[in-house]
Amino acid sequence: MLFPKFAIDETKKQTGRDLTRFDLEFDVPDHLLPEFPPPMYLTTRPDLGDVSHGKLVTMDNYYELFNGLLNPKQLEGLRLLVAEFPQQQFNETEDRRSERASRGVSCFDCHANGHTNRATHLVGDIRPQEYRHRINTPSLRGVNIQRMFGSQRALKTVEDFTEFEQRAAYFDGDPVIAQKKGVNILDRGSQVHAMAEFEEILDFPPAPKLGIDGKLDPRKADAAEMRGQQLFFGKARCAECHQAPYYTDNLMHNLQAERFYKPHLINGMMASSDGPIKTFPLRGVKDSPPYLHDGRLLTLEDTVEFFNLIVELRLTEREKADLVAFLRAL
Numbered sequence: 290m291l292f293p294k295f296a297i298d299e300t301k302k303q304t305g306r307d308l309t310r311f312d313l314e315f316d317v318p319d320h321l322l323p324e325f326p327p328p329m330y331l332t333t334r335p336d337l338g339d340v341s342h343g344k345l346v347t348m349d350n351y352y353e354l355f356n357g358l359l360n361p362k363q364l365e366g367l368r369l370l371v372a373e374f375p376q377q378q379f380n381e382t383e384d385r386r387s388e389r390a391s392r393g394v395s396c397f398d399c400h401a402n403g404h405t406n407r408a409t410h411l412v413g414d415i416r417p418q419e420y421r422h423r424i425n426t427p428s429l430r431g432v433n434i435q436r437m438f439g440s441q442r443a444l445k446t447v448e449d450f451t452e453f454e455q456r457a458a459y460f461d462g463d464p465v466i467a468q469k470k471g472v473n474i475l476d477r478g479s480q481v482h483a484m485a486e487f488e489e490i491l492d493f494p495p496a497p498k499l500g501i502d503g504k505l506d507p508r509k510a511d512a513a514e515m516r517g518q519q520l521f522f523g524k525a526r527c528a529e530c531h532q533a534p535y536y537t538d539n540l541m542h543n544l545q546a547e548r549f550y551k552p553h554l555i556n557g558m559m560a561s562s563d564g565p566i567k568t569f570p571l572r573g574v575k576d577s578p579p580y581l582h583d584g585r586l587l588t589l590e591d592t593v594e595f596f597n598l599i600v601e602l603r604l605t606e607r608e609k610a611d612l613v614a615f616l617r618a619l
Contacts, residue, residue: 290378290394291315295325296406300398303349308398310378310386317407321578321587327404330492332433334358338495341402347371348395359487366487369480370396375471376459382470393471396454396484399426403491405577407584413462414442419559425584428577431570433489436539440567440582443541448485452477493535493572498618503534503572505618517615520608526600527612536571536619544599575617589613 293315297308328339329346340358344350348371355364375393378386385391399408405426412422424440437443438450455475460467475481498509505518521527532538543565552561566582580586586595593612597604
C-alpha cells in the first residue's frame with residue numbers, strides 16, 4: 290500500500306503511526322486526488338449531511354463522533370474499520386517498508402471516511418511481477434447497491450471482500466508470510482458481519498439535480514447537463530453498462546484496450562490486457578479522481594476521451610464537454 294502525503298500527515302497527527310515508506314513515494318499531485326478528509330454520508334441519517342464534520346475518522350475520534358448515532362453493532366463495525374492490523378508493508382517484522390515498527394494499517398487508512406484517498410496497492414492475484422496492476426482504492430460509498438466487489442475478482446458480497454482483504458490481499462496472497470507478519474483472522478459472524486453492517490449504510494453524496502429515477506430534473510439542470518444526459522443514454526453508449534439510478538449494471542466488462550497497442554514494458558510494468566473489469570457506480574463520480582481501476586485517467590475529461598477512443602464514438606468537442614457536465618451532476 291502506498292499513501293498520499295496528506296493522509297500520512299493526518300494519520301500521524303491523530304494516531305502517532307507513520308505510514309511513510311522508504312522504498313516508494315506517492316507522486317500524484319494533490320489537486321488530482323479526492324477531497325481530504327472526504328465528507329461521510331449515511332443512508333440512515335441523510336438529514337445530518339456530513340457526519341464526519343470535516344474530520345478524518347480514526348480510532349482517536351470515532352467514538353465521540355458516532356456514539357448515539359449508530360447502534361451498538363454498527364459502532365463495533367466502525368471500530369474494526371479504524372483498528373490497525375498488520376499488513377505486508379506495515380507490520381512489526383524486519384522486512385517492513387516503514388522505518389520503524391508499525392501497528393499496521395486500518396481499512397479506513399485507504400478508504401478514508403468510507404470513501405477513498407486514492408491510496409494504491411499492487412493487485413495480489415497476478416504473476417509474474419511485471420504483469421501486476423497497481424489498483425486505486427475504490428470508494429465504499431453505496432456498497433449497499435453493489436453486488437460485486439473487487440475490480441477484477443468478482444467477489445459476491447462485501448463480507449467476502451472484507452475477509453479476503455484481511456486473510457490474503459494484505460499479505461500479497463501468501464498465507465505463510467501472513468502468519469509470520471501477524472495476520473489477525475476476523476470472525477465472520479461477530480466481526481466481519483458488523484463491519485459490513487456499517488459499510489452498507491455509507492451513502493453517495495447528495496445530488497440535488499437528480500430525480501427519483503436517478504436522471505436529471507429538467508427544472509434544475511442546465512442546457513449542457515441535459516445535452517450530456519441525452520448523449521449518455523444515446524450516442525455515447527455509456528448507459529449500456531452504467532444504468533440509472535446508480536449508474537452501474539453490477540457486471541464485469543472487458544474493454545479490450547489491447548486492440549490499440551502491443552504489450553510492452555513501461556517502467557517495469559507490462560502494458561497488456563486488463564481482462565474483465567467491474568462496472569463501478571458513477572453516482573458521485575466527480576468526488577473520486579483519478580479514474581479507471583488503476584487511476585490512469587486523471588480527470589473526467591480524460592475519462593470521456595478514453596471511452597471515446599475505446600468505443601470508437603467519434604464525439605465532438607462540445608459533446609465531450611456536455612458529457613462531463615452531466616457526470617459532474619451525478
